[in-house]
Amino acid sequence: MELSVVIPTLNGRDHLVAGLDTLATHVPDAEVVVVNGPSTDGTTGMIRDRDDVDVLVEVSTRTEAIARNAGLAAASGNVVAYLRHDLVVEPSWLDGVIDGLADASVVTGPTHRTLGGGMTTEESEHGTVGSREVAYFDGGNVAFRRAVLDDLDGFDEYLESGGDRDAAHRLAALGYEVAWRPEMGVRREYSADGGVATGDPGAEYRALAYRLVKNYGLRPATAADTTRPALRDALVAGRDVLRGDLDPTEWFATGRAVVSGVVRGAADGLIARVKDRSSARNPHGISDRSDRAVARYDWR
Numbered sequence: 001m002e003l004s005v006v007i008p009t010l011n012g013r014d015h016l017v018a019g020l021d022t023l024a025t026h027v028p029d030a031e032v033v034v035v036n037g038p039s040t041d042g043t044t045g046m047i048r049d050r051d052d053v054d055v056l057v058e059v060s061t062r063t064e065a066i067a068r069n070a071g072l073a074a075a076s077g078n079v080v081a082y083l084r085h086d087l088v089v090e091p092s093w094l095d096g097v098i099d100g101l102a103d104a105s106v107v108t109g110p111t112h113r114t115l116g117g118g119m120t121t122e123e124s125e126h127g128t129v130g131s132r133e134v135a136y137f138d139g140g141n142v143a144f145r146r147a148v149l150d151d152l153d154g155f156d157e158y159l160e161s162g163g164d165r166d167a168a169h170r171l172a173a174l175g176y177e178v179a180w181r182p183e184m185g186v187r188r189e190y191s192a193d194g195g196v197a198t199g200d201p202g203a204e205y206r207a208l209a210y211r212l213v214k215n216y217g218l219r220p221a222t223a224a225d226t227t228r229p230a231l232r233d234a235l236v237a238g239r240d241v242l243r244g245d246l247d248p249t250e251w252f253a254t255g256r257a258v259v260s261g262v263v264r265g266a267a268d269g270l271i272a273r274v275k276d277r278s279s280a281r282n283p284h285g286i287s288d289r290s291d292r293a294v295a296r297y298d299w300r
Contacts, residue, residue: 001098002078003143004031006071009085010062013043022088024052030081031300033074035059035067048297058295064139065155065163069285070292072154076300080149084140087111087186096184097143104177105145108137109184124180129169129212130221135178139164141186148176153285156214158272159207166211173215173279202257205230206265213269215281226266230258 005023009016016034023032033055036043047056055074059066072080079101083089090112100107110122125136142164152170155163171178205226212222234255240246275283 001101002031002076003027003029003081003094003097004033004075004077004079005081005083006033006035006068006075007083007085008035008062008064008067008071009039009043010037011039011041011043012085013039013041013046015086016043017046019083019085019088020050020052023083026089026091027094028052031055031075031077033057033071035071035074037062037294051299054298054300056297057293059292060294061292063157063160065157065159065284066292068139068163069154069157072149072286073292074296074298078146079143080146081143082139082141083186084188087140087188090185090187092183093185096181100179100181100184101143101145104179105148106137106142106171106176107179107181107184108142109181109186111138111141112185112187129216129225130219132169132172132216134168134172135180136168137164137178139167141184143184151176151280153280153282153287155285156211156272156282157284157288158210158268160203162204162207162211166207166215169211169215170279170281173281200257201233201254202261204261205258206261206268209262209265210269210272213266214272217273218266218270226262230262233258 005027007016007019020032023030031054032052034047034053035057036047037059044056044058047053057070057074059070068082079097081097093109096109097107122138127134127136148171151174152167156166159166168178208229209226212225216222237246237251237254241248241251272283273281
């Protein structure tokens, strides 16, 4: 197995140093590809001073999908793993990759979080859309056989976030299985409460509607999976308004953003579904463009 590890990063130099150090210790034979940018914290200089990064790719537009596809284009291994820059691999990580790929073409594992009250571990996640069983994976800790990524045509660059969820739906459509291996663990440490900042709800629901409509079309299951979380979030926010914890104008503004995001995402999903009628469902994939990288440093 020839393993390439792709690490997208943006202004995460200090976290990235820890991740690279641990990777060099536990997976010393892997090809390491860092996709950087546009960072302003000295990440480029730090990487160029190291001898354990094989390829540095600088990109001008930073989204998850673009960074992942740029790294895939630079990687040479027949197995390509993706890691978040703020994660460190555990000693058994490589064993988990090898064992999982013996049974499936994609493998993922847990993210261990050190919280103030102890340790939490993510579990494997599955879902059903219509009659299709979908095995989700953590886009910051996953390994693919290269042929699978070629069949997917990489990640969908329309999506600013949620590209791993979209890829999971497309993997299921293509008949690929996703293995879960507890040994393939990574670690991320949080401050006391372990909180994670929330994003733009309009953008989140645009991505949700887009990937569901693109992959399944306009059908009852698609509508239900889009409206159910929106209604749940609206009810939670409504309770906050009644308690005085949220301004009503903010609640209405968020609702408008969600509705607008759903409408736009569904429309764009229909267009994408028409553009690519294959099971890959990726009209904005790696083969769609070739100008992601603005600079590339290759020390192989």
